[in-house]
Amino acid sequence: MSADRSHHHSGEGAARVYLDHAATTPMVPAAEAALADASALVGNPSSLHRSGRRVRALVEESREQIAAALGAHPTEVVFTSGGTEADNLAVTGGYAARTSADPLARGVVTSTIEHHAVLEPAEALERVGADLRLVSPEPSGTVAVEAVRDALQRIEAGGARVALVSLMWANNEIGTVQPVPEVATLARARGATVHSDAVQAAGPLEVSFAESGLDLMSVSAHKLGGPAGVGVLLARREVPLQPLVRGGGHERGLRSGTLPAALIAACAAAVSEAVARRAEETPRLVALRDRLFSGVLGLNLGMGAGGRWTPGSAVDRLPGNVHLVVPGCEPDSLLFLLDAAGIEASTGSACQAGVPGRSHVLDAIGVRGDGPVGVVRLTLGRTTTEADVDRAVAALADCVPRARAAASVDAGVPA
Incomplete structure (x- = not known):
């Protein structure tokens, strides 16, 4: 059970929630x-x-x-x-x-x-x-x-x-x-x-x-x-x-x-x-993914799915992938706010050597905007629970308005 301990680990305060399984997932x-x-x-x-x-x-x-x-x-x-x-x-x-x-x-x-x-x-x-x-x-x-x-x-x-x-x-x-x-x-x-x-x-x-x-x-x-x-x-x-x-x-x-x-x-x-575990694990992840999507969309904060999302399906989308487009905030500030709230996510691929930058995938599917557009990728895995999903939704409800407020302040500061 060492993998479970390492990905619901206790730091300062509440245990952290690991939702970056697409970057790497704990060893079985x-x-x-x-x-x-x-x-x-x-x-x-x-x-x-x-x-x-x-x-x-x-x-x-x-x-x-x-x-x-x-x-x-x-x-x-x-x-x-x-x-x-x-x-x-x-x-x-x-x-x-x-x-x-x-x-x-x-x-x-x-x-x-x-x-x-x-x-x-x-x-x-x-x-x-x-x-x-x-x-x-x-x-x-x-x-x-x-x-x-x-x-x-x-x-x-x-x-x-x-x-x-x-x-x-x-x-x-x-x-x-x-x-x-x-x-x-x-x-x-x-x-x-x-x-x-x-x-x-x-x-x-x-x-x-x-x-x-x-x-x-x-x-x-x-x-x-x-x-x-x-x-x-x-x-x-x-x-x-x-x-x-x-x-x-x-x-x-x-x-x-x-x-x-x-x-x-x-x-x-x-x-x-x-x-061997796919027959039971994939439907479980689909249910968690849809719970997370539904919870996020129910916040009415103007966040949407990047790419197609059909509830209940693992045919058109990976079962554990939740990709959110968040207009009005900078992706890095939202990521840091989530991290401070104990939610470990990403803005996309982890293979860019930690260098922030515009996602070529978002450009390809036409995600643009006159102002800042944030993205957050929450990916689920073997250790993910309903409680993790619910904590992520609650964190987004708090962090998205704060990230947007920070972006507005930054936009109003003279160069």
Whole structure:
């Protein structure tokens, strides 16, 4: 129960409420146990002696466990340091392999709401000759299949072929679920390699690599109750992929480096438990999410959902994602006020190195305003309770007016 203690921890005054599970979620006891047990083993999994073989066996058992949970074959599981490396390997390595085999395969299609671990490698490819097409979502935050089709056709009309299509399964900021299987079918019909960042989707949503039609799919352990520092790229055996890290030929030659057996074992335990508990956990999170949304909207403070919200659904939105747009206040001031009230939330992705700035996702779905526009992302997880949700609603009722008052005062101060 150590994870529960650490995320309803007591500080000064009342216990704090952790509602930033999309950034990282507490480790599940099974992952903690696997990490501790495997950390006691000595041996490099590439060594041929008895200790090495023992650690190698643990790695391969973990590989099989992850494959079974995510609808993949064990040989399709490539271990990485996390979701960011998996995305980079898919985008950069997938493109390099295609274009080296076919110089006309220069087209890259992705969306404007992707994680920066996809967007920045794609933009880097454009600087060295890729024909990059960025597809904007609907105001709801969903990327239309027809918009992807149009981008593919524009690449072909320019005389190139499509090398790579990457569309995230679910958005990490606003929680919208994307039509990944439909886009995969469309892109593979044109011979493109198809990737999806499923870091937020694997676990809470029914994700099957085999049934998705994807060639490549990224997963991160610490979003699922495992440790930070380990992730997976699922890669079909026949899909061409060039490594980013060389020097030993580990992981089918796609990712060299000594395998962190303890992290891998903990990752496998977390992935398996997240999938096994989905049938009961996802409806529980949906109910909590809807309770939070309803409570917030009932405050009549002019806050709205960023992206589509259909009560009771985990089809169009992640079950634990509540993304609020709050006109009239600065996002950082609202976040600090919530933190002072004991509510730990975020303004969006935690992967921008702590640097505040305008969200590219909000720009993409058209969230603008003449004055300040605040956002707060409250993401729920295994440790979240109804009492946590009710405390968050009460805190917003107090903090939003105060944040707006502060913004008004700031606006009235002469420069």
